């Protein structure tokens with residue numbers, strides 16, 4: 001077993017901007033905004049990855065987590081018009097859909113451990129329909145943990161149905177909600193908010209709702225949508241705000257950097273290149289020294305980049321997913337779902353130890369042995 005100290009001796013850095021960052025990480029000092037930006041800007045992306053991998057190993061060693069899960073997006077009808085979103089449709093649009101309760105339930109099965117539910121901000125679906133969704137799933141599938149509704153949806157239930165967050169979260173919790181996904185954060189910068197998502201819960205509101213959830217014992221995730229019009233400074237500022245919230249509540253389980261899918265919205269002509277995705281993962285691991293799990297979200301990164309991301313500070317691959325629709329509406333270049341074996345292979349390809357988990361990161365199974373591995377030993 002290689003010790004962290006031996007590993008540290010091996011690190012070779014070619015960009016002098018990374019030297020003080022490496023010192024700070026070894027001494028467990030917090031990185032500044034400028035240092036975060038330097039990680040995103042460096043040409044020594046391998047060096048940035050090694051530093052982030054060192055920081056990751058300190059938290060969870062070589063373990064990489066995944067969950068057998070389903071994403072259910074009950075409707076794409078949405079009152080908002082976020083400029084990055086290919087998923088949202090207006091009532092009457094040819095591609096608009098609404099799932100009946102039967103349809104929602106048909107996506108469930110006993111093998112999964114987590115269901116992730118997010119959808120459009122529907123103009124007329126009553127609040128009770130969302131409560132019934134959570135309750136029906138929880139009652140019929142008590143072993144499946146329900147992770148549902150972004151802060152943006154919780155804010156919308158308040159605006160549309162006058163149910164304040166403390167109340168809606170209490171009702172959802174009673175119905176069986178275990179945790180909240182991290183979506184809707186986008187980029188906290190007021191400039192980006194004004195340009196891309198007017199009318200959506202802003203940074204303060206998003207933070208307030210997550211803090212409320214944490215106080216009520218509901219853990220949540222957090223995200224950043226990157227690779228469109230935001231600057232590197234705005235990305236790192238966003239991470240610092242998340243770090244501050246976590247200092248206050250400790251309620252975030254995982255951070256997910258979401259790579260903007262160009263789709264038809266085309267805020268940028270092309271995707272973020274894989275090397276920049278990897279630096280984004282590294283920067284997240286290094287800035288978010290108080291968030292234990294960083295996801296390499298294979299749906300948006302693609303399977304190959306996500307697997308490499310497990311050597312750049314990420315320690316979670318999300319899950320098997322099923323029929324995810326948000327990224328795929330924006331033409332994500334990944335299969336709609338994966339089986340457990342494919343998750344295991346991606347993690348082993350990165351020379352990491354797969355660990356099956358539930359929604360709250362309880363370990364269910366550690367896959368020490370290398371079964372079905374196609375690599376020469």
Ligand code: V47
Pocket residue numbers: 084085086087118150180181182183184185186221222223225256258259260261262263265297300318326327330
């Ligand atoms: O908030 C919308 C994003 C998010 C696009 O918490 C887009 O475990 C890329 O939050 N390109 C929803 N992204 C997905 C999400 C998520 C995913 C996986 C795991 C977790 C978790 C959360 O998808 C939205 C928005 O930021 N989105 N359009 C697009 N064109």
